[in-house]
Amino acid sequence: MNLSDARWRTSTRSGSSGGNCVEVADNLPGVVAIRDSKDPAGPALTFDPATWTAFLGLTKRT
Numbered sequence: 001m002n003l004s005d006a007r008w009r010t011s012t013r014s015g016s017s018g019g020n021c022v023e024v025a026d027n028l029p030g031v032v033a034i035r036d037s038k039d040p041a042g043p044a045l046t047f048d049p050a051t052w053t054a055f056l057g058l059t060k061r062t
Contacts, residue, residue, distance in 0.1 A: 003033055
């Protein structure tokens with residue numbers, strides 16, 4: 001999958017020290033991508049928007 005147009009943003013739950021950060025790109029049509037900010041050239045996980053929304057809903061409850 002081509003993620004070259006992804007606009008990455010750091011999770012609001014990540015600390016300000018730049019340590020354990022997750023970045024999310026949700027500007028692409030039909031896909032949400034996440035990656036480790038310490039390895040921006042590394043792999044990214046991709047989800048369809050409905051699956052990502054369900055995941056967020058479940059994590060917010062715990």
